[in-house]
Amino acid sequence: MIKMWHGSKRWTGVPEIRQSKRGKAEAGPGIYLTTSQQRARSYARGGGCLVHFELDPKTKFAHEVQLDPADALQFLECVRLSNRQLLEKDVAYETNEPGKLRETICAETLITLMINTNNSHGRTGKDFCDYLVARGVQAGFHRAYGNEDWIVVHDTSIIKSSRKVYADQLENYARNYPEVKEQLAQCQQMELPTQEAALGR
Known part of the structure; x- marks a missing residue:
């Protein structure tokens, strides 16, 4: 254990x-x-x-799990967010290659983005936790x-x-x-x- x-x-x-x-x-x-x-x-x-x-x-x-960016964006549409535009852009596009859509996003990266945009607390944070668990x-x-x-x-x-x-x-x-x-x-x-x-x- x-x-x-x-x-x-x-x-x-x-x-x-x-x-x-x-x-x-x-x-x-x-x-x-x-x-x-x-x-x-x-x-x-x-x-x-x-x-x-x-x-x-x-x-x-989290660092072992890859997520579908489209699925992540769909989740984000359903919750209250701070810095929504910035967050959705960072989820959709590669950090080091502006304009290139992500094929996958590491769950650890998504968590970091939620933290950096002040979206890891409160009801949104709890809903995000449920989302993560549902994706393994x-x-x-x-x-x-x-x-x-x-x-x-x-x-x-x-x-x-x-x-x-x-x-x-x-x-x-x-x-x-x-x-x-x-x-x-x-x-x-x-x-x-x-x-x-x-x-x-």
Whole structure:
């Protein structure tokens, strides 16, 4: 499993994607997770809590998914947007080749465009998250600071467990987890013996 931390001022019920306020979706819409316990603790200050997450290692990340620009533009027509003309132009045309229509657009690029035009928060951000999930984009990946990685969960089905961790339980958990890439490599190595056993090797 991919192991991550989340810090929250309040945490109740099961994980769900909620509308975020302006300035609170700097990496796109979703649930923000970090490999750094210290970072998570900073978001939990003032009576908040730490939440430990385990995610499906087969998660499909935004940088792995190509989208149809025409389909993306159709979605954009249905939601309220800031900087609509700029956004639609950047979705339709290649960045480095003005006037050339895109054949595909990477989901990660589309998320970046939505962030840069201030469209990743509020109801539009939530609708965009639903759009991504419907196209098979389950999460975004971001290198934050130093060796710290962030995962932004778009699709809550990838969450295999989430539990509050109290001060007297912290010794049972890693303070910081390895980079996401390293965790994924470890998961693949653990799968090989199981696969070989299934094949009778």
